[in-house]
Amino acid sequence: MTDQQLALKLYVVLSRAYLAVNRHSQLDIARHGLSHGEFAIMEVLFHKGPLLLGEVQRKILVSSGGVTYLVDRLEADGLVERRACETDRRARYAALTRKGEQFMKKIFPDHAASLERALAGLTSTEKKQAISLLRKLGTAAVDALPDRE
């Protein structure tokens, strides 16, 4: 089998695995009234603390307009707030509000459990192998991407 055939096959199984797992995640998140993109922002802020909007964009791989849209919605829900950046007046931080923080503390354990079930097809050892392979793959693919806007 040529490397190209392997690449095609890999893309197919990668897509299927992601779409299926993502759907589990989506169904779980929808119970709390958030879209997948909204939750991705909540999650990254929950784990990394306040982040510049551009940093958020790079983390969740969404368009710049998408970040604005998603943060607007989360701000309207009172879960996230924008804060000024001291050193660069163009830039803004996104940060969880108290409400957002407590919301995540409440729902995140359930969400993690739901993901664990979705990924239960692999043993812990296999998960470790998959993580290391996918990390390598993802990093290379992100680097090869043309810049956004």
Next chain:
Amino acid sequence: MTDQQLALKLYVVLSRAYLAVNRHSQLDIARHGLSHGEFAIMEVLFHKGPLLLGEVQRKILVSSGGVTYLVDRLEADGLVERRACETDRRARYAALTRKGEQFMKKIFPDHAASLERALAGLTSTEKKQAISLLRKLGTAAVDALPDRE
């Protein structure tokens, strides 16, 4: 590290890898005027031959309304046609037209090369490992999914 922590990490790297690779694919497909979903249908018909719409739905993990929408668009472009099913008058086949067949023959090699580049972060050996892990993961995740509509 607990299995749950591994699951969360795996989900993150899976998402990033898929989103990045998928974006390569999307940029390539857009050059030919198709959306990602449209191309997914073309591809599955190109490789498997005529398929019932329901089979297409299961292959590409899209909603039933989505299949109708996508096949409508491809039919309008003259790339795909619907055919009656002899044994079940509710069911319809989707099949590539001559034009669709030739279109795929023309663009598929380029697309495959573009994917090979997007996935070049992994060696052939690593690709094989990743395929087998992701296949196992995907199958389990699809099976655990609630039925669509």
Next chain:
DNA sequence: GGGTGTTATCTTAGTACTAAGATGCACTGC
């Protein structure tokens, strides 16, 4: 310190879907 290019975010218009339900057809047991 003014011009030139770059970066960060936001706005606007459009697209690719999804969800829910409608419709029409097929099978089953009676």
Next chain:
DNA sequence: GCAGTGCATCTTAGTACTAAGATAACACCC
């Protein structure tokens, strides 16, 4: 052969984005 149940596809209305460009602020060279 008819009622009831379940599929296979399509329709309608709505949503979550993306693409392209606008705006404002910064940075660097002269």
